[in-house]
Amino acid sequence: MSGRGAVLWAARLHKAPLTKAITRTAPPSIQCCSRQYATATTKSHPKRSKTLPILITTAILGGSLIYYSTTSSKPTLLNADYFAPYTITSREAVSPTSFVFTISPQHHNPSLPYLAPGTSSWRYPQWSVEFKQPQVQIARHYTPLPPLEGEDPSDGSLRFYVRAIGGGEMSHYLSRLRIGHDVWLRGPHVGFDVLARLGSMKKVVFLAGGTGVAPAMQVAQAVLDQSSEAQVDILWAIRKRQELQRGNGPARKRPSWWQFWSTDGNQLVELDSQLQDPSPVARQLKAMKSTYGKRLHIQVAIDDEQTQFRESHLQNAISSGNRQGVSPVATPGCRLHDSSALKLAPEFETPATADDCKCGAGAGKNLFVVSGPDGFVAHYSGPKRWLGGQQIQGPVGGVAGQLQRKYPSLANEWLVLKL
Numbered sequence: 387m388s389g390r391g392a393v394l395w396a397a398r399l400h401k402a403p404l405t406k407a408i409t410r411t412a413p414p415s416i417q418c419c420s421r422q423y424a425t426a427t428t429k430s431h432p433k434r435s436k437t438l439p440i441l442i443t444t445a446i447l448g449g450s451l452i453y454y455s456t457t458s459s460k461p462t463l464l465n466a467d468y469f470a471p472y473t474i475t476s477r478e479a480v481s482p483t484s485f486v487f488t489i490s491p492q493h494h495n496p497s498l499p500y501l502a503p504g505t506s507s508w509r510y511p512q513w514s515v516e517f518k519q520p521q522v523q524i525a526r527h528y529t530p531l532p533p534l535e536g537e538d539p540s541d542g543s544l545r546f547y548v549r550a551i552g553g554g555e556m557s558h559y560l561s562r563l564r565i566g567h568d569v570w571l572r573g574p575h576v577g578f579d580v581l582a583r584l585g586s587m588k589k590v591v592f593l594a595g596g597t598g599v600a601p602a603m604q605v606a607q608a609v610l611d612q613s614s615e616a617q618v619d620i621l622w623a624i625r626k627r628q629e630l631q632r633g634n635g636p637a638r639k640r641p642s643w644w645q646f647w648s649t650d651g652n653q654l655v656e657l658d659s660q661l662q663d664p665s666p667v668a669r670q671l672k673a674m675k676s677t678y679g680k681r682l683h684i685q686v687a688i689d690d691e692q693t694q695f696r697e698s699h700l701q702n703a704i705s706s707g708n709r710q711g712v713s714p715v716a717t718p719g720c721r722l723h724d725s726s727a728l729k730l731a732p733e734f735e736t737p738a739t740a741d742d743c744k745c746g747a748g749a750g751k752n753l754f755v756v757s758g759p760d761g762f763v764a765h766y767s768g769p770k771r772w773l774g775g776q777q778i779q780g781p782v783g784g785v786a787g788q789l790q791r792k793y794p795s796l797a798n799e800w801l802v803l804k805l
């Protein structure tokens with residue numbers, strides 16, 4: 387989820403409707419009539435020369451009327467090309483810089499594009515929508531949090547966890563809006579097809595920085611609902627305890643310098659049913675933990691308390707992977723499972739079809755996913771790259787790269803995805 391990526395995405399995707407709007411100002415009927423007129427005048431037929439201007443005027447007026455009546459009414463339901471209106475229906479502060487808010491569509495949509503047809507289940511394991519800032523005409527991506535237990539997603543409401551970034555245009559705009567304000571969004575924009583990539587394998591380790599936990603929650607829910615043997619580890623890195631617990635949670639002594647350098651000083655928080663005073667996001671994580679039990683393991687590192695995820699934590703999470711004696715082999719060039727093909731993959735992709743995997747029965751790779759600000763992703767998995775104006779995965783580097791060099795089997799059994 388890079389800042390620069392978001393800016394370029396905004397610029398690129400923002401162009402799409404504009405291009406469409408321009409094409410639509412010259413509807414086929416008008417282009418057709420103008421061409422006929424030019425051909426007719428060169429023949430200078432005496433009868434047609436009187437009637438033709440009337441016909442042309444009528445055609446242009448008629449065409450304009452039809453065009454105006456069809457294009458002046460903007461789409462009101464969520465779609466990937468045009469922004470549809472929603473209203474903020476709830477808002478909860480998480481910390482001074484972050485909040486969770488819910489939006490509801492202004493018009494009922496009986497076939498929401500992100501639900502599997504005829505169901506009230508999400509169709510994609512990982513997806514986002516774009517919000518627009520109407521005053522400065524920019525758009526940015528945000529990731530819906532999965533529905534809460536007992537919530538019916540078919541009413542079209544969506545919830546988001548957003549942080550206002552210093553100097554950030556869109557995130558500050560959103561942070562100023564209150565219940566009852568209108569917002570405009572378009573989507574869904576589909577991310578990695580994690581279920582197809584995981585295939586027959588069972589383990590996902592998701593390292594999330596800040597609001598990067600939103601895609602982690604999407605992926606965990608999709609993977610754990612898909613297979614009762616699947617296991618997900620979420621390693622959530624946050625700056626302040628407020629992201630996790632209201633009122634800063636229980637008082638915690640800062641580790642002294644000597645503790646900081648020893649492993650004891652780096653005590654991660656286990657997010658489980660014991661967690662007191664959870665923040666709105668932690669409340670949902672806690673509920674997920676009680677639904678999935680041991681299959682979901684959530685640990686939290688807090689910057690302010692000098693705890694952080696080190697190579698050993700990643701190694702532990704990875705080595706608890708459920709291999710089940712399967713040694714997956716990826717066919718070179720397989721779009722889903724060949725890690726060298728992944729280097730060139732963008733973060734947004736069309737959902738996989740049966741033809742996308744050439745590896746045969748039992749194919750799949752465990753997934754190590756890193757999501758968060760640019761620097762976070764680069765530190766743990768190497769920076770994303772730019773190719774032909776689009777952001778691609780690039781080679782695996784950072785801490786994940788070091789692990790792969792130490793344990794070459796990791797490179798065969800795991801795919802590293804950067805969000």
Ligand SMILES: Cc1cc2nc3c(=O)[nH]c(=O)nc-3n(C[C@H](O)[C@H](O)[C@H](O)COP(=O)(O)OP(=O)(O)OC[C@H]3O[C@@H](n4cnc5c(N)ncnc54)[C@H](O)[C@@H]3O)c2cc1C
Pocket residue numbers: 387388389390391392393395514526527528529530546547548549550551552553554555556557558597600758759760
């Ligand atoms: C697929 C996708 C899903 C996303 N989902 C979410 C989400 O659920 N919640 C959420 O809060 N954000 C999410 N983002 C990030 C979001 O799209 C914006 O990039 C972010 O809100 C900043 O936008 P802005 O207009 O406020 O800042 P800008 O005006 O674009 O940038 C201001 C400055 O902040 C830097 N910056 C941008 N993002 C970050 C960051 N995360 N941390 C630190 N510095 C940053 C930029 O490099 C720039 O220097 C997602 C991004 C993508 C691509």
